[in-house]
Amino acid sequence: MVLDKLCLEGRTAIVTGGGTGLGRAMSIALAEAGADLILAARRVERLEETASEVRKRGRRALVIPTDVTKSRQVNQMVARTISEFGKVDILVNNAGIVRGLEGIDATPKQLWEITDHDWHLGIDTNLTGAFFCSRAVVKHMVERKKGKIINIASGFGLRGLRNEFMYCCGKGGVIQLTRVLALTFARDGINANCIAPGLIWHPDQYSRPLSEEEVKESKEAKGRFIPNGRVGEAHEVGPLAVFLASDASDYATGGVFIIDGGALSAGYAPTGYAPLITI
Amino acid sequence: MVINKFGLKGEVALITDAGRGLSKVVASALGEAGADVVVAGGNTSALGQIATEVHKLGRKVLTVPADITKPQQVQNIVQKTLSDFGKIDILVNCAGVEFAKPLPDVTEEEWHRVIDTNLTSVFLCSRAVGRHMLERKKGRIINMASGLARRGVSNLAVYCASMGGIMQFTKALAIEWARENIAVNGIGPGWFSEKVMSKEEAEKDPLARYIPLRRKGQLTDLAALVVYLASDAGSYVTGQTFFIDGGVMAHG
Numbered sequence: 001m002v003l004d005k006l007c008l009e010g011r012t013a014i015v016t017g018g019g020t021g022l023g024r025a026m027s028i029a030l031a032e033a034g035a036d037l038i039l040a041a042r043r044v045e046r047l048e049e050t051a052s053e054v055r056k057r058g059r060r061a062l063v064i065p066t067d068v069t070k071s072r073q074v075n076q077m078v079a080r081t082i083s084e085f086g087k088v089d090i091l092v093n094n095a096g097i098v099r100g101l102e103g104i105d106a107t108p109k110q111l112w113e114i115t116d117h118d119w120h121l122g123i124d125t126n127l128t129g130a131f132f133c134s135r136a137v138v139k140h141m142v143e144r145k146k147g148k149i150i151n152i153a154s155g156f157g158l159r160g161l162r163n164e165f166m167y168c169c170g171k172g173g174v175i176q177l178t179r180v181l182a183l184t185f186a187r188d189g190i191n192a193n194c195i196a197p198g199l200i201w202h203p204d205q206y207s208r209p210l211s212e213e214e215v216k217e218s219k220e221a222k223g224r225f226i227p228n229g230r231v232g233e234a235h236e237v238g239p240l241a242v243f244l245a246s247d248a249s250d251y252a253t254g255g256v257f258i259i260d261g262g263a264l265s266a267g268y269a270p271t272g273y274a275p276l277i278t279i
Numbered sequence: 280m281v282i283n284k285f286g287l288k289g290e291v292a293l294i295t296d297a298g299r300g301l302s303k304v305v306a307s308a309l310g311e312a313g314a315d316v317v318v319a320g321g322n323t324s325a326l327g328q329i330a331t332e333v334h335k336l337g338r339k340v341l342t343v344p345a346d347i348t349k350p351q352q353v354q355n356i357v358q359k360t361l362s363d364f365g366k367i368d369i370l371v372n373c374a375g376v377e378f379a380k381p382l383p384d385v386t387e388e389e390w391h392r393v394i395d396t397n398l399t400s401v402f403l404c405s406r407a408v409g410r411h412m413l414e415r416k417k418g419r420i421i422n423m424a425s426g427l428a429r430r431g432v433s434n435l436a437v438y439c440a441s442m443g444g445i446m447q448f449t450k451a452l453a454i455e456w457a458r459e460n461i462a463v464n465g466i467g468p469g470w471f472s473e474k475v476m477s478k479e480e481a482e483k484d485p486l487a488r489y490i491p492l493r494r495k496g497q498l499t500d501l502a503a504l505v506v507y508l509a510s511d512a513g514s515y516v517t518g519q520t521f522f523i524d525g526g527v528m529a530h531g
Contacts, residue, residue, distance in 0.1 A: 001311055002311050002499075002502040003285055003312060003503075003506070006282060006285065007282075032280050032281040032282070033281055033282060178529075179529040182491065182529045183491050183526060183529050186492050186493065186525075186526050187492075187493055198515075227454050227457035227458070227517065227518065228457040228458065228462075228515075229457065232515040233515075236515040238284075239511075239513070240507070242281050242282075243503060243507055243512070246503075248502075248504075249503065249504070250500065251469075251496045251497075251500035251524070252521075252522075252523045252524075253529065254491065254526040254528060254529025255524075255529070258519045259515050259516045259519075260515070260516075261457070261515055262453050262517040264519070265449075265450035265451075265453050265519060266454050266518065
């Protein structure tokens with residue numbers, strides 16, 4: 001049965017950045033498919049909210065506060081996972097930031113205003129974290145001769161966006177990391193793929209909570225630039241994560257799975273420059 | 280529940296066939312997920328085998344012998360489907376023929392045959408089914424392409440052109456119908472075996488050496504992705520061709 005292969009019963013999944021947005025939505029989806037979850041991120045309260053959703057679905061959830069830019073914390077997180085669950089089947093490298101604390105609603109800095117700290121923070125969170133986590137789990141996966149790594153990249157890992165140096169470079173790096181992981185460990189039973197989401201609605205990326213009216217306006221404004229007319233909802237990425245975490249995708253590796261309402265096939269949206277064009 | 284998003288209960292899928300075995304796997308996968316199936320193509324014995332498989336799953340199936348490179352016959356397929364099932368929710372363009380020859384020796388007849396079977400059929404079926412999907416403002420189209428939509432191989436210029444054409448057609452049509460609730464996507468298989476192979480046989484294949492996962496693919500490796508793109512699970516994906524190829528594309 002084709003759909004049976006999507007089952008994740010008995011599997012253990014680590015999701016970084018599991019407290020919010022895509023990380024939370026994917027954790028819930030993986031739990032619904034049967035997996036137990038280890039949730040790693042910096043903010044415990046957010047992780048606990050996700051953990052509660054996972055447990056509601058009858059699966060185990062372990063919260064491990066982790067800063068993925070610190071390799072010692074990452075190694076400890078993985079070691080504790082293996083110690084408490086016996087194994088890691090799935091790693092979802094989802095932790096990432098568009099900007100720092102100032103939020104995506106702030107005006108981006110000019111290149112010459114970007115500090116060394118800004119650069120390192122962006123690259124470390126978006127790319128180094130994925131490298132550290134992959135490095136921490138892969139030896140274990142090689143020993144078991146099985147493992148699924150899912151990296152969350154972005155459409156902005158494939159296209160450019162003005163002023164977004166760290167995000168575009170970091171996400172581009174994540175795509176390459178995926179390919180190198182896939183090729184290096186192809187003979188060890190490990191599949192590494194990445195998801196490249198387009199614009200997915202993500203209230204946590206703003207500097208402050210938005211009113212209902214602001215949410216509606218923001219979604220509509222962004223949706224206008226997207227071929228299918230709307231931003232995505234985080235839960236829409238869940239089934240793709242389940243597919244890539246499961247046996248159903250055993251022959252897929254090194255792949256980039258783009259989920260963006262058509263944005264990358266159109267080639268022009270969203271750029272912040274031009275609206276929809278038809279000829 | 281996430282698994283429910285992959286369900287196709289009550290949906291009707293039209294699949295084109297070229298007797299290669301791919302459409303049987305696609306029909307079975309969509310049938311397992313709950314869809315009723317219409318299969319159309321020139322190979323009546325292949326159509327019969329597909330019907331048997333889908334019946335076993337308890338789904339309704341209609342076979343329509345037809346030359347899918349002929350506009351009138353394609354129109355006929357759609358009419359028969361609508362008459363029997365009332366609607367078409369999903370179109371999977373599976374028909375395709377492989378062809379290898381040094382370019383100087385390729386005849387016009389061969390060029391037209393390959394382009395017609397592989398690419399024109401996608402145009403004709405998408406147009407005929409699309410008109411219906413536009414009326415309902417609902418639909419999923421999945422075009423089976425190939426890794427050779429992106430890469431080039433000696434002696435395969437005609438085939439590669441047809442596959443590249445499918446990928447571009449997919450992108451542009453996805454944009455055109457993006458606001459009509461119709462998603463258009465493609466699947467790019469790598470090197471696949473049409474007959475069922477054991478893992479050992481797949482690993483011994485001479486091509487396996489060039490595939491990172493060190494084995495040729497089985498057609499069933501594509502099944503779940505077809506269901507994903509045909510169902511609610513794939514709700515935010517359009518205009519994309521996903522490659523399932525044992526890692527070949529990662530090499531570039």
